[in-house]
Amino acid sequence: MAQVDPSARLFSSIRRRLTLWYSAVLAGILLLAGVLLYVGMQTVLLTPVTDLLQREAQQQAQNWQDRGELPPVCSAAPFGRAPSPYFIACFDPAGNLIGSDQVSATYVPAFGSSILARSLLSGSVSSATDTISGGATFGAVSRFALVVPDVASHQILGVVQVGISIEGEIHALRTLLALLLGVGAFTLAGCAIGGSVLATRTLAPARLAFERQQTFIADASHELRSPLTLLRADAEVLLRGRDRLHPDDAPLLDDIIAETEHMDALTERLLTLARLDHGAYHMEQEVVDLAAMVAGIAHRAGALADQRQVRLAVETTGESLVLGDPAWLGDVVLILLDNAIKYNRPGGSVTLNVIHAGTQVVLTVRDTGVGITPEHLNHLGERFYRVDRARSRQMGGAGLGLSIARGIAAAHHGSLTLTSVPELGTTATLSLPAATVAASPPNASSTEHTRL
Numbered sequence: 001m002a003q004v005d006p007s008a009r010l011f012s013s014i015r016r017r018l019t020l021w022y023s024a025v026l027a028g029i030l031l032l033a034g035v036l037l038y039v040g041m042q043t044v045l046l047t048p049v050t051d052l053l054q055r056e057a058q059q060q061a062q063n064w065q066d067r068g069e070l071p072p073v074c075s076a077a078p079f080g081r082a083p084s085p086y087f088i089a090c091f092d093p094a095g096n097l098i099g100s101d102q103v104s105a106t107y108v109p110a111f112g113s114s115i116l117a118r119s120l121l122s123g124s125v126s127s128a129t130d131t132i133s134g135g136a137t138f139g140a141v142s143r144f145a146l147v148v149p150d151v152a153s154h155q156i157l158g159v160v161q162v163g164i165s166i167e168g169e170i171h172a173l174r175t176l177l178a179l180l181l182g183v184g185a186f187t188l189a190g191c192a193i194g195g196s197v198l199a200t201r202t203l204a205p206a207r208l209a210f211e212r213q214q215t216f217i218a219d220a221s222h223e224l225r226s227p228l229t230l231l232r233a234d235a236e237v238l239l240r241g242r243d244r245l246h247p248d249d250a251p252l253l254d255d256i257i258a259e260t261e262h263m264d265a266l267t268e269r270l271l272t273l274a275r276l277d278h279g280a281y282h283m284e285q286e287v288v289d290l291a292a293m294v295a296g297i298a299h300r301a302g303a304l305a306d307q308r309q310v311r312l313a314v315e316t317t318g319e320s321l322v323l324g325d326p327a328w329l330g331d332v333v334l335i336l337l338d339n340a341i342k343y344n345r346p347g348g349s350v351t352l353n354v355i356h357a358g359t360q361v362v363l364t365v366r367d368t369g370v371g372i373t374p375e376h377l378n379h380l381g382e383r384f385y386r387v388d389r390a391r392s393r394q395m396g397g398a399g400l401g402l403s404i405a406r407g408i409a410a411a412h413h414g415s416l417t418l419t420s421v422p423e424l425g426t427t428a429t430l431s432l433p434a435a436t437v438a439a440s441p442p443n444a445s446s447t448e449h450t451r452l
Contacts, residue, residue, distance in 0.1 A: 018195065022195035022198075054144055065151055074089065074100060085165070100112050121156070142164060228264045232260040238253055295316065297333050305341050314354075317356065321361070322435050323412075332416075333363065335401040336430065337365060340367035349367070360432065363430040366428075371424050377420050412432055414431050416429070417429045
């Protein structure tokens with residue numbers, strides 16, 4: 001079973017995140033700049049149009065007030081006038097169309113609609129604007145309507161409505177929007193590619209340092225095993241002649257043996273972690289009944305549980321088969337159970353539950369201990385991290401157990417998650433892919449060894 005180098009997965013994940021952050025930041029800047037540019041151009045192009053319409057409407061309203069009758073452009077009589085870019089219509093106080101220029105009436109029938117005039121007359125404002133379609137010839141048409149009062153009687157003479165085609169401005173804005181979207185997409189694509197390259201180069205020194213660190217840990221752990229073994233053996237040989245030793249020397253030798261055992265366990269775990277990081281390990285591929293394994297380990301841990309006055313309970317739903325290395329899977333179960341017992345209260349309980357859920361076999365180890373606060377829970381599994389360092393040291397812990405358990409779970413394409421409620425307890429959940437019996441019969445264990 002081929003495995004990907006865990007360190008490669010780690011740095012690949014970091015590279016992807018950096019690239020996403022680069023792209024997200026640039027996308028935000030481009031979006032903000034694009035919105036500001038578009039709104040600015042819209043203001044530059046359309047604000048003068050509104051000002052022109054307002055001035056023309058005021059001029060037509062002035063003519064209406066001065067003459068006491070409709071402006072020439074709205075009169076039914078055929079007034080000749082020079083070509084004008086404006087469309088003009090007049091409405092009575094009821095909002096009914098009473099006249100319009102010939103161009104509006106002929107080519108832009110919708111311009112004479114009374115919707116804008118009626119809404120203006122029914123409200124408390126004296127002017128209003130909107131945009132309508134002027135057909136294929138004129139495109140979008142912006143309208144400005146103004147209430148015309150009678151200066152003498154203070155009655156409303158009607159509403160004068162002035163419009164002008166803004167199709168050119170709208171086309172310019174559409175072109176600008178298309179350019180912004182195109183340039184933005186091209187820039188983001190370039191940023192994603194460039195960001196990935198830059199992230200790779202940025203992480204290169206960190207990756208080299210990480211690899212050297214892991215190599216040093218592996219080499220140092222390997223080299224320490226022999227002297228520690230010799231030191232412990234020498235101390236045990238000296239203790240055989242305990243009767244000939246000075247009374248104060250024997251306890252010192254006992255301490256030496258205890259500390260060498262602790263150092264040997266720490267060295268072994270560091271070596272295991274280094275191998276997991278590099279993927280440089282042999283992993284047996286066998287069909288394992290996780291439920292039976294959990295029951296056996298719980299039975300062996302019964303003495304420790306009795307010593308700490310903790311009740312053990314195992315709940316299974318029958319055979320739960322997974323494919324993996326029995327020794328390593330046993331280590332994971334033992335690590336989780338050992339933590340649940342050691343960090344429990346006297347009179348507490350630990351429940352181990354194994355179920356076969358679809359394509360996964362799930363082991364949950366639930367204890368009734370003191371629990372873990374959220375700020376510590378997020379760091380569990382980090383190397384050498386311990387919530388209570390004094391207590392962990394007293395119990396022989398080094399803060400590496402959960403790191404190893406997660407590494408082994410990942411090597412088996414599984415996952416390990418932790419949840420906890422302070423003062424109520426902690427639950428560890430190990431999920432592993434279920435083995436297919438038809439593909440891997442329980443009585444035919446594979447002897448394949450894969451160097452990862």
